[in-house]
Amino acid sequence: MIDWNQIRTVLLDMDGTLLDLHYDTYFWLTHLPTRYAEVRGLPHEKARDEIHRTIQGLRGSLDWYCLDYWSNRLDMDVGALKSEVQERIGFRAGAQHFLRELRDSHRRVVIVTNAHQTGLDLKIHRTGLDQWVDTIHTTHSFGRPKEDPAFWPELQAQEPFEPEQSLLIDDNHAALRAAETFGIRHLVSVRTPDSQQPPIPGAHWPAVEHFDELLPIGTPEPLY
Known part of the structure; x- marks a missing residue:
């Protein structure tokens, strides 16, 4: 080859x-929506759909990967949230x-x-x-x-x-x-x-x- x-x-x-990539998949599609729903008092499906729409809209851009962007967008410390499931890395x-x-x-x-x-x-x-x-x-x-x-x-x-x-x-x-x-x-x-x-x-x-x-x-x- x-x-x-x-x-x-x-x-x-x-x-x-x-x-x-399982760590990142789990974080963005499961853990982050769950924590966002808890903080905002939203149904889990609504929180998941909101985050998923944002992810799709940013795909291929630097903001898609930027934890500072996501922290500002969601008003949450996304970097700290990533540490909560670090055992999956x-x-x-x-x-x-x-x-x-x-x-x-x-x-x-x-x-x-x-x-x-x-x-x-x-x-x-x-x-x-x-x-x-x-x-x-x-x-x-x-x-x-x-x-x-x-x-x-x-x-x-x-x-x-x-x-x-x-x-x-x-x-x-x-x-x-x-x-x-x-x-x-x-x-x-x-x-x-x-x-x-x-x-x-x-x-x-x-x-x-x-x-x-x-x-x-x-x-x-x-x-x-």
């Missing part, structure tokens, strides 16, 4: 790629082994996530994810999400990489399309980002169920 000799930089999504199957193999291969490994810094800090605290990679970039530092093609040259200016020698693994098809438009050559999607949901159909790119499908990696040979 991947010719690792062509890869020098590995760009990794976090939620739904390295970490099980966890790696996808095989992710830690894959990260270990990447680290041992001496390639540059970079997480590129749409997660807000508050949520990112919580997940780092729970998983130690930052210990496995060279650095982590959140798109909130750039003011635009990965779905925006203009994000990728801005990332490259801060995190130099050669698109022809880079691999992006991401469960977000819109982000993969934007990266492809920018020129990132090696793209892989994730078949089942949420362990409690069915696989995502219709990936235009090679899709993996388990990271073992991308092994072995090995150390890179010189490129001429």
Whole structure:
């Protein structure tokens, strides 16, 4: 699936790629509506529908991922609410082994996530994810999400990489399309980002169920 000799930089999504998306799915579709209904004295279905409509209206924008936006919109500390169910945060199957193999291969490994810094800090605290990679970039530092093609040259200016020698693994098809438009050559999607949901159909790119499908990696040979 991947010719690792062509890869020098590995760009990794976090939620739904390295970490099980079940935590986020549960939070946004179950826990947040429940707590919102409690605070506002609303029927659960009404609270759920209101939040769902807002989610759909923001999809693909940076506000969709921004906990500050949601805290202001709902007049609740959404970052604190995310901590209430933090025990659900966890790696996808095989992710830690894959990260270990990447680290041992001496390639540059970079997480590129749409997660807000508050949520990112919580997940780092729970998983130690930052210990496995060279650095982590959140798109909130750039003011635009990965779905925006203009994000990728801005990332490259801060995190130099050669698109022809880079691999992006991401469960977000819109982000993969934007990266492809920018020129990132090696793209892989994730078949089942949420362990409690069915696989995502219709990936235009090679899709993996388990990271073992991308092994072995090995150390890179010189490129001429």
